[in-house]
Amino acid sequence: MADLDVDVVVIGAGPVGENVADRAHQQGLSAAVVEAGLVGGECSYYACIPSKALLRPVDLKAAVDRMPGVDAGPVDAAKVFERRDQFANPDDSGQADWLDGAGITLLRGRGRITGERAVAVEHADGTTTDVAARYVVVATGSVPTYPPVDGIADVDAWTNREVTQASHVPDSLLVLGGGVVGVEMATAYQRLGSRVTVVQHGERLVPGVEPEAARRLQASLEADGVDVRLGTSMTAVKRDGAEVVASLDDGTELRGAELLVAAGRRPGTADLGLDTVGLEPGKPLDADETTTVQGDWLYAVGDASTGAKLTHMGKYQARICGDVLVARSKGASVGGRYAKTATTTEQTAVPQVIFTDPQIAAVGHTEASAQQAGLHVRAVSYEIGNTAGGSLHADGYDGFATIVVDTDREVIVGATFVGQDVADMVHGATIAIVGEVPLARLWHAVPSFPTMSEVWLRLLETYGM
Ligand SMILES: Cc1cc2nc3c(=O)[nH]c(=O)nc-3n(C[C@H](O)[C@H](O)[C@H](O)COP(=O)(O)OP(=O)(O)OC[C@H]3O[C@@H](n4cnc5c(N)ncnc54)[C@H](O)[C@@H]3O)c2cc1C
Numbered sequence: 388m389a390d391l392d393v394d395v396v397v398i399g400a401g402p403v404g405e406n407v408a409d410r411a412h413q414q415g416l417s418a419a420v421v422e423a424g425l426v427g428g429e430c431s432y433y434a435c436i437p438s439k440a441l442l443r444p445v446d447l448k449a450a451v452d453r454m455p456g457v458d459a460g461p462v463d464a465a466k467v468f469e470r471r472d473q474f475a476n477p478d479d480s481g482q483a484d485w486l487d488g489a490g491i492t493l494l495r496g497r498g499r500i501t502g503e504r505a506v507a508v509e510h511a512d513g514t515t516t517d518v519a520a521r522y523v524v525v526a527t528g529s530v531p532t533y534p535p536v537d538g539i540a541d542v543d544a545w546t547n548r549e550v551t552q553a554s555h556v557p558d559s560l561l562v563l564g565g566g567v568v569g570v571e572m573a574t575a576y577q578r579l580g581s582r583v584t585v586v587q588h589g590e591r592l593v594p595g596v597e598p599e600a601a602r603r604l605q606a607s608l609e610a611d612g613v614d615v616r617l618g619t620s621m622t623a624v625k626r627d628g629a630e631v632v633a634s635l636d637d638g639t640e641l642r643g644a645e646l647l648v649a650a651g652r653r654p655g656t657a658d659l660g661l662d663t664v665g666l667e668p669g670k671p672l673d674a675d676e677t678t679t680v681q682g683d684w685l686y687a688v689g690d691a692s693t694g695a696k697l698t699h700m701g702k703y704q705a706r707i708c709g710d711v712l713v714a715r716s717k718g719a720s721v722g723g724r725y726a727k728t729a730t731t732t733e734q735t736a737v738p739q740v741i742f743t744d745p746q747i748a749a750v751g752h753t754e755a756s757a758q759q760a761g762l763h764v765r766a767v768s769y770e771i772g773n774t775a776g777g778s779l780h781a782d783g784y785d786g787f788a789t790i791v792v793d794t795d796r797e798v799i800v801g802a803t804f805v806g807q808d809v810a811d812m813v814h815g816a817t818i819a820i821v822g823e824v825p826l827a828r829l830w831h832a833v834p835s836f837p838t839m840s841e842v843w844l845r846l847l848e849t850y851g852m
């Protein structure tokens with residue numbers, strides 16, 4: 388006999404888990420969420436929110452510094468940290484109250500699957516709550532990966548948690564990994580006054596984006612004074628007094644006050660009882676377009692699943708998952724391209740903004756990924772600084788846009804915007820891709836003068852319209 392019987396139990400109350408519970412509960416299902424740490428998850432306290440709170444002030448200062456006639460003065464790091472704390476204070480009582488107000492049961496403790504439709508929650512006081520549920524949703528997020536570097540476990544390396552919650556700027560910071568976390572935090576800390584070195588074993592930074600976007604970002608980081616080491620791996624690290632000493636495979640030795648490990652993340656599925664239902668612990672849960680993992684009872688969303696590791700995509704999966712549970716509870720069918728119960732956009736139009744300077748805002752395919760997918764494409768690019776809107780926005784505006792056009796269907800399948808303040812420009816491209824808007828129709832979508840969106844017109848003209 389279970390202690391609690393609900394329609395839906397969600398393991399993990401990050402942004403994604405909370406959304407599944409809310410969506411299902413709002414449509415009549417009873418729901419409980421299990422949380423071992425803070426309600427709100429990694430994103431609220433140790434990832435998206437604090438990292439952007441650190442980046443916004445330095446981004447704004449750089450923009451002002453590029454504008455003749457205005458003066459930003461120096462950045463006050465203490466005030467930046469103080470403002471970050473207002474956004475990401477690790478106190479989850481507000482979020483817990485929200486769950487309570489929404490009528491969702493919060494079970495604080497570690498959840499483990501004990502069999503089909505069964506979850507046991509171990510509380511901090513050693514007691515256990517057994518939950519029986521018609522539907523079990525795994526939303527346990529992800530944890531940092533530690534690459535095989537000798538001594539890495541013994542140097543008190545920073546992860547995303549320490550780098551986003553720090554309240555001092557180290558004199559120098561070594562960053563292991565030139566992916567999204569690495570480049571965003573390199574931007575923030577270099578501009579807050581640290582001397583940053585990024586060690587990236589690939590041939591370029593942020594490998595998933597258009598190569599020219601990565602080149603512009605590298606040039607900008609280097610102009611800021613960041614030491615970027617590409618094609619290099621760290622082989623060993625050790626502490627020497629207050630410093631971390633890192634050995635690289637090219638024989639070089641680096642020293643830094645702190646080491647940030649930003650080498651990717653793995654799903655939080657290692658200690659979840661997956662073996663009790665025949666699944667392999669530690670792997671991302673392979674969810675289909677309806678977020679289903681097994682039978683009609685086990686689901687996975689967010690970083691714990693095989694979907695894109697981004698908050699907005701996790702929350703998209705969460706909305707779909709909630710609707711799938713409600714549909715199934717009524718015996719209705721689910722799935723189908725662009726149905727409300729299918730994560731179609733995961734395959735066609737995943738957007739991401741990298742909040743560096745320049746920002747990189749991209750959606751859908753790059754030219755290379757489209758070709759790998761077997762599409763016939765043509766990519767065209769245009770400098771945003773050559774539009775009136777861009778040139779007014781900042782002197783010598785450095786940035787560009789690229790669209791990738793499927794030449795068989797004459798629709799856009801990918802777009803990238805690079806430059807100052809381009810973050811919000813990507814949503815227009817997302818709409819064009821999801822709506823499969825033909826170029827002939829897009830031609831009639833007139834951008835306002837003088838805005839940076841004029842680049843859309845120039846891209847279409849460059850394509851030959
Ligand atoms: C530094 C950094 C910056 C980022 N910036 C952005 C950004 O700007 N935009 C963006 O879209 N994405 C960003 N991301 C990615 C984003 O943080 C994740 O995609 C998002 O947090 C995933 O949400 P989630 O709910 O799946 O997992 P999480 O946010 O990780 O939440 C999972 C929750 O599950 C809990 N949990 C785990 N196991 C158990 C268990 N067994 N029992 C009970 N509870 C459990 C955890 O305590 C946690 O609270 C960033 C990531 C990092 C590291």
Ligand SMILES: NC(=O)c1ccc[n+]([C@@H]2O[C@H](COP(=O)([O-])OP(=O)(O)OC[C@H]3O[C@@H](n4cnc5c(N)ncnc54)[C@H](O)[C@@H]3O)[C@@H](O)[C@H]2O)c1
Binds near residue numbers: 535587589651697
């Ligand atoms: N703005 C955003 O949307 C945002 C911001 C931060 C993080 N995130 C998400 O969080 C996730 C994790 O980010 P991340 O940066 O940790 O992972 P990542 O996979 O984006 O990048 C990790 C990088 O580390 C490099 N690397 C791995 N092992 C290495 C080694 N031994 N030596 C040198 N380099 C090594 C890889 O080549 C890769 O480029 C990503 O999925 C990302 O999309 C998103």
